[in-house]
Amino acid sequence: MKTVIEPFRIKMVEPIRFTTRTEREQVLHAAGLNLFLIRAEDVIIDLLTDSGTGAMSAEAWAALMRGDESYAGARSWYRFEAAVKQIFGFPQVIPTHQGRAAERLFANVLIQPGMVVPNNTHFDTTRANIEAVGGKAIDLPCLEANNLALEAPFKGDMDVAALEHLIAEVGADKIPAIMLTVTNNSGGGQPVSMANIRTVSKLAHFYGIPLYIDACRFAENAYLIQQREAGYQNMPVREIVQEMFSYADGCLMSAKKDAFANIGGFLCTRDDRLAEELRRLLILTEGFPTYGGLAGRDLDAIAVGLHEVLDEDYLHYRIRSTQYVADQLQERGIPVVRPSGGHAVYIDARRFLPYIPPLQYPGQALAVELYLEAGVRGVEVGTVMFGRNAHTGKEKPAKWDLFRLAIPRRIYTQSHMDYVVEAIAQVWQRGEQIRGLKIVSEPPYLRHFSARFEWI
Numbered sequence: 001m002k003t004v005i006e007p008f009r010i011k012m013v014e015p016i017r018f019t020t021r022t023e024r025e026q027v028l029h030a031a032g033l034n035l036f037l038i039r040a041e042d043v044i045i046d047l048l049t050d051s052g053t054g055a056m057s058a059e060a061w062a063a064l065m066r067g068d069e070s071y072a073g074a075r076s077w078y079r080f081e082a083a084v085k086q087i088f089g090f091p092q093v094i095p096t097h098q099g100r101a102a103e104r105l106f107a108n109v110l111i112q113p114g115m116v117v118p119n120n121t122h123f124d125t126t127r128a129n130i131e132a133v134g135g136k137a138i139d140l141p142c143l144e145a146n147n148l149a150l151e152a153p154f155k156g157d158m159d160v161a162a163l164e165h166l167i168a169e170v171g172a173d174k175i176p177a178i179m180l181t182v183t184n185n186s187g188g189g190q191p192v193s194m195a196n197i198r199t200v201s202k203l204a205h206f207y208g209i210p211l212y213i214d215a216c217r218f219a220e221n222a223y224l225i226q227q228r229e230a231g232y233q234n235m236p237v238r239e240i241v242q243e244m245f246s247y248a249d250g251c252l253m254s255a256k257k258d259a260f261a262n263i264g265g266f267l268c269t270r271d272d273r274l275a276e277e278l279r280r281l282l283i284l285t286e287g288f289p290t291y292g293g294l295a296g297r298d299l300d301a302i303a304v305g306l307h308e309v310l311d312e313d314y315l316h317y318r319i320r321s322t323q324y325v326a327d328q329l330q331e332r333g334i335p336v337v338r339p340s341g342g343h344a345v346y347i348d349a350r351r352f353l354p355y356i357p358p359l360q361y362p363g364q365a366l367a368v369e370l371y372l373e374a375g376v377r378g379v380e381v382g383t384v385m386f387g388r389n390a391h392t393g394k395e396k397p398a399k400w401d402l403f404r405l406a407i408p409r410r411i412y413t414q415s416h417m418d419y420v421v422e423a424i425a426q427v428w429q430r431g432e433q434i435r436g437l438k439i440v441s442e443p444p445y446l447r448h449f450s451a452r453f454e455w456i
Contacts, residue, residue, distance in 0.1 A: 004320045007313040008410060011058065016044055019375050032452025033368050033437060035377050044375030045412065045420055047405040050343045052098075052256035052263060054409030060260060060304045067297025072288050076296035076303075083303040087238070087310070088215070088245045090268035092275035094282060095292030095299065099216060099254025100125040102267040104285075106212070106252055109277045110176040111135040118166055119179040119214075120158040121145075121186040124385055126179070126214060128445050135176075138166060139399075142196075145187050148337045148348050148400065153228040154193035156184030156221075156341075158200050172207040181214040182221035182244070186381060188402065189217075189341025191224035194232065194243065201247035210249035210271070216257040218244065220342030223315040238310050257343070260305035260409060264298050318342060322407055324414070328421045334428050337402065344406040347424070349382060353431055358383045358397030360436025360456055366403045366427070368453075369434050374423030378405045384439075385448045 019027070019042055031037035040046060046053070056064075068074035077095070084093045096102045103126050111117065113134030120141055122130070127137040142157040144150055158180060167175060180200060184190045197213075204211040222240040226232050232240055245251060250269035255261040269275050279289045286293040308314070319342055326340035335351035349363035356362040363380035370376050382401030388394070405420065427434075435455050442451040 004317055006410070006413070007311070007317050008057070017041055018044060021372060024372050024375060028368060028371065032440070033364070033454065034448075034450070034452055035367055035371055035379065036449050037452075038371075038377065042375075043371075043377045045416055046377050047344075047407060047420070048377045048379050050257060050406040050408050051254060052261070053411065054260045054262075055411050056260055056262070056301060056305070057308060057410075059308070060301045063300035063304045064297040067295060067300045069296045071291070073290050074296045074299070076299040077290040079303045080299035083306045084266060084268065087241060087306055088251060088268055089242055090245070090250060090270055092250075092269045092272065094267045094269075094275065094278050094289065095294055096265045096267060096282070096286055097293030098256060098263060099252065099265040100129065101286055101293065102252040102254075102265045103129040105267055105278050105281055106177075107133045107135065108281060109274065112176070115174050115176050116166070116170050117177060117179060118158075118163055118175065120156055120181055120184050120192060122179070123181060123185045123214070124446060124448070126181070127386070132445065139186075140166065141184070141187050145184075145190065148188065148346075149335070151338050153224075153339070154191055154196065155339075156182065156187055156190035156192040157196040158192070160196070160199050160203060163200065164203060167203075167207055167209070172209055175207075175209050177210050177212050177249075178204045179212050179214055180248075181216075183217045183224070183341050183343070185216070185343075186386070188337035188346045188400075189344045189404075190337075190339075191221045191228070191341065193229050194225050194240070195229070197244055197247050211247065213245065213248045213251040215245075215251040215253040217343055218251075218253070219258045219309040219315060220318065223312070223319060224342065227319070237312055237315060241310065255302045255305070258305075258309045259302045260308060261298060261302045264294050264302045266292070318409065321414070321417070325405070325407070325417050325421060328418075329424060332421070332425045332428065334424060344404050346381070347403040347405070349380070349401040349403045352403070352428065353434055355432070356434070356436040358387070358401055359395065360438065361401070361453070362436065363401040363403045364437050364453065365434050368437070369427050370403075370423060373427050374419065376405075376420050376423055378403055380404075380448065384451065388442075388447065 107129040122137045130137040144152040255264035323340045335348040337346040353362040363382040383398040386398040437453040
């Protein structure tokens with residue numbers, strides 16, 4: 001069959017409140033034109049993030065009821081630990097309340113001021129946690145990633161030649177770890193090939209540098225390897241995942257993505273000594289090592305979700321439904337990042353609004369206009385998010401100005417996505433009327449969460 005259907009039935013629904021344009025104008029004004037500061041009840045279709053916004057299954061809800069809330073050594077912890085070890089293969093598992101907590105532990109224990117951490121592309125919280133302890137986050141995306149419209153299968157790959165040059169330039173002793181983000185969120189949700197993971201691992205270990213994988217969307221990346229990389233077409237996704245992580249020394253994960261959980265995360269490592277240091281800091285800031293800031297019910301839900309996400313019928317539906325949105329936009333002439341990835345569709349805001357300069361934030365302007373048009377909330381991934389240097393405070397245009405439509409897992413139907421496509425097409429038709437923005441207040445870190453804007 002050519003038609004791809006959802007591999008689940010809907011058992012419960014949540015009503016959507018439809019707002020008027022006048023209401024949305026008032027909401028935006030009160031929020032300082034920042035969609036993070038808008039109440040969720042004032043959003044019709046919410047594509048701000050796929051983090052913690054998915055629908056849990058009947059089995060996950062049942063697992064919540066089994067949650068053991070004992071402070072130390074709860075049954076929920078052992079079920080969680082067993083699932084993580086079985087799937088990822090690391091001997092040391094450290095739970096955290098979400099992914100950025102794992103990043104904070106990682107940065108505070110491994111990184112000293114002046115050290116450098118290369119990545120294919122760091123996402124916002126990873127970069128912020130590295131910079132907060134005086135480190136420098138370096139992005140080394142592959143050359144194909146520079147062409148947003150190029151139909152290349154693995155534009156999330158790291159530039160290995162650039163990595164080797166960086167190691168030679170700064171010295172291996174100044175690089176506490178090399179990271180790979182799968183899929184590459186800031187680079188348009190693009191997957192990383194197994195060949196690239198293997199090559200980066202070989203280079204890292206040649207120089208005695210550990211390799212850590214940011215594993216938020218590990219299952220989507222593994223499925224795209226199965227679909228796009230020679231030699232993996234007949235390998236089950238679960239086995240591809242195990243091979244991916246066999247090349248790494250550890251991983252960090254926000255379980256709010258590919259584990260279907262509303263909260264949670266973890267950090268894994270093969271290094272027993274490092275694990276003990278991480279646990280000491282965990283106890284100080286997060287909680288006891290067998291709950292890490294999570295309720296037992298959440299640990300149980302994550303354990304179920306990690307197995308569910310490896311269902312290949314689900315992954316086929318997930319990837320095809322994202323591709324559907326990207327294809328519909330492209331057919332209307334709207335510039336999207338190609339090929340489509342797994343969790344989101346990215347619009348090239350600089351091509352969508354070519355007359356708005358990067359320092360007037362075309363991605364944010366597009367986000368505001370789409371909300372005004374149809375109550376759809378997405379997020380800017382560009383100069384607002386990455387344009388300011390954390391060390392100097394100076395600002396320059398980011399490499400790209402993208403507008404991301406992150407699709408929550410098992411939440412919206414095709415008709416919801418058709419509504420989004422129609423709304424974007426209407427904004428596209430009147431693009432020349434859209435103005436740029438300026439920032440009128442901002443915090444020192446992660447400014448996109450709480451900055452306030454005005455129209456130019």
